[in-house]
Amino acid sequence: MGGAPRVVVATGQELPGMDWAGELADLTDAWPYLGPTWLAASEKALTDLQPWHTVATRARDELALLPGYVIGSPPVVDHEPRTYLGWQAPSGEEVCCGAQTDSCVSDEIDALGTEPFFPALLLGSPLGYRTEVAYNFWTPTLLGQMVSALVPAAFEAGIKCVVAPWISGRSGNEALPQALDAAGGHSTFWGYEDFLRLDADSWDGHLAALPLKKRQRIKSDVRRAEAAGVVISRVDGGAIRPYVTRIAELTCLNREKNGAGEEPGHIATVLSALLDAGADVRAYLGTKDGELVATCVAIRKHYRLFPKWAGFDYAAIGERSGIYFALVLDAPVRDAYAEGLRTVEFGAGAHQAKVLRGCTPRPVTTSMVLADQDLRPRAAAWLDAFGASRHVAFGDAPAPARTQLPVIPASGACCSQG
Structure with a gap:
């Protein structure tokens, strides 16, 4: 019998075994930050993050990898889901290329405590600042299949928040925020990569x-x-x-x-x-x-x-x-x-x-799905406000008269030169 091979998706996985030569041969077009070499090194460096990868396979040696890491308690701000809602850390730290956000929103989020957000699942490469699938085969529904499997599996495993902070606007990647939105999430503008x-x-x-x-x-x-x-x-x-x-x-x-x-x-x-x-x-x-x-x-x-x-x-x-x-x-x-x-x-x-x-420039998108369905409408509004502040910070729109949203000085790159 004919027909295309079936795509099998597995969640909560360890990294697939692959060396740098294998990445060059089998993950040719993937960013280096999304391959097993980089990610294995990141896992050695970030010992407080638990690997929880989503892997899709089809025929022999056909592979797609969406990295993921479980965060048990509040981490540095770039990996902290609440900062993408407009929450300000008590230390004053901000996400890369950040903008000041509404203190009232920050207070609302702070009043909720950590319980609605942790444990969190961060999708992507934490030290590569990239949320993307590395793959050597493609189908139009591949990214949607992976997301539709990982979100319910994550919630069943006790995850409270799935956050995809850095989805690049490369062709094909639009399926990621679309699939996360379809799973009950919401997406917003994060910034640009060049x-x-x-x-x-x-x-x-x-x-x-x-x-x-x-x-x-x-x-x-x-x-x-x-x-x-x-x-x-x-x-x-x-x-x-x-x-x-x-x-x-x-x-x-x-x-x-x-x-x-x-x-x-x-x-x-x-x-x-x-x-x-x-x-x-x-x-x-x-x-x-x-x-x-x-x-x-x-x-x-x-x-x-x-x-x-x-x-x-x-x-x-x-x-x-x-x-x-x-x-x-x-x-x-x-x-x-x-x-x-x-x-x-x-x-x-x-x-x-x-x-x-x-x-x-390419636009970069942040998506988030909360397990607490009652909190999702408020989170969507916070994400929209955060995205608006980021547009101001990147010079796309004037700041509202009632709120000052200054850009962090760009004398060097913060999250990457990535």
């Missing part, structure tokens, strides 16, 4: 094709970095190991400045695991007077380059040295053109500055 298509024949051709103001900005960035006395170099693979600790320190200095909650140990663990796995990793190093004062780590996967971690010693280089752009945007793009790559995926953070230098 990417650059390498459509020119070279770096020089790329510069020449840019509008005059964007071209002048890029040249000015390089001049300012040189004037600051910062020398940029690049090391690859195992040659990065001596710098891992300093890279983690500088990255966390940058993220602490911009409101993200990672620790040096998280970054060092994941970076070391990528090197151990033989992933194509390169680090751009900015040195001044013999000291390492700026770093950017990028991962290459096939014809795409993913700048991920950036870190700076602003006490040494100043706030307006231009080194961020020269190190994070210009140097990787130069190399990507030289290597014949097709796209540089910069991720979220410093959105407006990236667009001014030629990048294209």
Whole structure:
């Protein structure tokens, strides 16, 4: 008998066994942050999160993976579901690229306590800031099948909240928020991630094709970095190991400045695991007077380059040295053109500055489903208000006269360079 093989979905799973070479062969188009190599390293770094992955299989070696992690108690704000409703942590920390929200809403959510929200299931890569399915086969109903299986299974397992914080607006991903909404959830705007298509024949051709103001900005960035006395170099693979600790320190200095909650140990663990796995990793190093004062780590996967971690010693280089752009945007793009790559995926953070230098944005969506059906209408209203505040923060809309919603300064990227 003929017919297409049946798709089988299993929830609450461990990671499938797959090394980096297997990812290159079988998860060719998936973001590196969604593959077993990265996720296994994240699980070593984030020991308080319990793996709860949803895996779909079809025929032999056909696989789709939607990562998930159970959070038992309030974590750092980027992994805290209530912050995506507009709740403000007592510490004052905010989600990446955050905006101030209505204090009355925050008080309402705070008054509910943690019981309606924890344990929570965070869908996606916690240190990759990406909610997406990594797959090597596709059907029009695949994402819907996975979500329709995982939501009831999660609630049956005692999960109170399913949150998908960072759903990229890539083609096909719209099925994720649609399926979560159909399961009783609600979705809202979170922000933008930025990417650059390498459509020119070279770096020089790329510069020449840019509008005059964007071209002048890029040249000015390089001049300012040189004037600051910062020398940029690049090391690859195992040659990065001596710098891992300093890279983690500088990255966390940058993220602490911009409101993200990672620790040096998280970054060092994941970076070391990528090197151990033989992933194509390169680090751009900015040195001044013999000291390492700026770093950017990028991962290459096939014809795409993913700048991920950036870190700076602003006490040494100043706030307006231009080194961020020269190190994070210009140097990787130069190399990507030289290597014949097709796209540089910069991720979220410093959105407006990236667009001014030629990048294209994609919207990112947050979705949430609560087990408490009576609370869902209020949560939907809170999500809508949070999304509106994020639009203001990203410059898409004016702030309401009664509420100030300032943008966190974007001198560097917070959640990713991802």
